Amino acid sequence: MTRPARIAYLTGEYPAVSHTFILREVLALRAQGLDVLTCSVRRTGPEHHRGADEKRAAQTTFYVLQAAKRPATLLAALGWALGRPGALGRMIRLALATRPAGIKATIWQLFYLIEAMVLAHHLTRQGVTGLHNHFAMASSSVAMLASELSGIPYSFSLHGPADFWDTGRWRLGEKIARARFVACISHFCRSQAMLFSDPAHWSKLHIVHCGVDPDRYRPDPGHRPGREVLFIGRLAAAKGVPVLLEAFARAHAAFPDARLTLIGDGPARGDLQARATRLGLGDAVRFTGYLGQAEVAGHLAKTDLFALPSFAEGVPVVLMEAMASGVPVLTTRITGIPELVQDGVSGRLVAPGDVDGFAAALTDLLADPAATRMMGQAGQDKVRAEFDVTREAVRLAALFAA
Known part of the structure; x- marks a missing residue:
């Protein structure tokens, strides 16, 4: 009997509530017969382990920094690496060649070297045949170096927009050149990868969407249409939540029964709660903090509209979840989002940062339940067909097997 391929998945943090799509991808690959070993540079806190799948992932994941802090593990990895002088020399030269400018960046590169050595030793002992990383920043640097030392080929998923903010620092072109393949989450993402890589490597760039399990998300048949608006995401600058609060204040003036729920947490939560108070929204706005996947699905089943006013995104999985639930979406016309949401068909798209446009679209959607129901159905069909x-x-x- 042929043993299934053993693929290691590496991320900076795993499992994480903001990256549940990685956990879903791992589970879906295992269902396809792949043996997937999960690895993470850092361990996440208990606030990220709200569901059974997350708890199980936290217990079975190999944490690189935690392992590197154990003297016996670090010395074993060093001894193993010294026994491969050619590969060790190539890894060190690669680390030096791809380090960003500056003393601080060089010190960080040394940390990546140590992390890569510990990871490579672990993967070799585990019989791993391929290494896959999500995102193109620090953990991808560790993956590239670990691949050079171990000889295990690596690949990565490219998301954006942060992957494209400092491509020189993260040596995106070099990582693409050395990867077996790159899974780009959208055509926009692939075009940016083409921009920063040699045309000789464009054939490595494949469209592989982040996806959802459509059967997990269903409208609640007992839900009566109303004016419940929902936001899910990290409460940070990139999500544009102040735009949503300003727009909702105007819509609330027209529809006093409208309610807004914000699921998530982050550094901007205190400021956003204070802003909601200054806008006089009172009990009309509720902040829940982080919730588990099942709790999120429950909220989506009972909402009337999903709003995401982001300034920077790839293709947000949370939009897919809302659309899979039959919920119309209001979001911004940026990066890969128009590949998921068709304006006027499955939701509305407005310019990022346009409070007037967002408020007008929000008010229009709340005023026309019949139109929003049709948009919700169209969105559900789109996600089932393509995501x-x-x-x-x-x-x-298939890419792992090629």
Whole structure:
């Protein structure tokens, strides 16, 4: 009997509530018969482990920094690396060649070297045949160096927009050149990868969407249409939540029964709560903090409109979750979002940062329940056809096998 391929997945933090799509992808790949070993540079806190899948992932994941802090583990990895002088020399030269300018950046590169050595030793002992990383920043640097030392080929998923903010620092072109393949989450993402890489490597760039399990998200048949608005995401600058609060204040003036729920947490939470108070929204706005996947699905089943006023995104999985739930979405016309949301068909798209436009669209949607129901159905059809995690896992498994 043929043993399934053993693929290691590496991320900076795992499992994380803001990256549940990675956990879903791992589970979907395992369902396809792949043996997936999860690794993470850092361990996440208990606030990220709200569901059974997250708790199990936290217990079975190999944490690189935690392992590197154990003297016996670090010395074993060093001894193993010294026994491969050619590969060790190539890894050190690669680390020096790809380090960003400056003393501080060089010190960080030395940390990546140590992390890569510990990871490579672990992967070799585990019989791993391929290493895959999500995002193109620090953990991808560790993956590239670990691949050079171990000889295990690596690949990565490219998301954006942060992946494209400092491509020189993170040596995106070099990482693409050395990767077996790059899974780009959208055509926009692939075009940016083409911009920063040699045309000789463009054939490595494949579209593999992040996906959702459509059967997990269903409208609540007992929900009566109303004016419940929902936001889910990290409460940080990139999400543009002040735009949503300003727009909702105007819509609330027209529809006093409208309610806004914000699920998530982050550094801006205190400021956003104070802003909601200054806008006089009172009990009309509720902040819940982080919730588990099942709790999120429950909120989506009972809302009337999903709003995401982001300034920077890839293709937000939370939009897919809302659309899979039959909920119309109001979001911004940026990066890969128009590949998911068709304006006027499955939701509304407005310019980022446009409070007037966002408020007008929000008010229009709250005023026309019949139109929003049609948009919700169109969105549900779109996600089932193009963003099903099982279908995307089949594509990814084929790339691992190629």
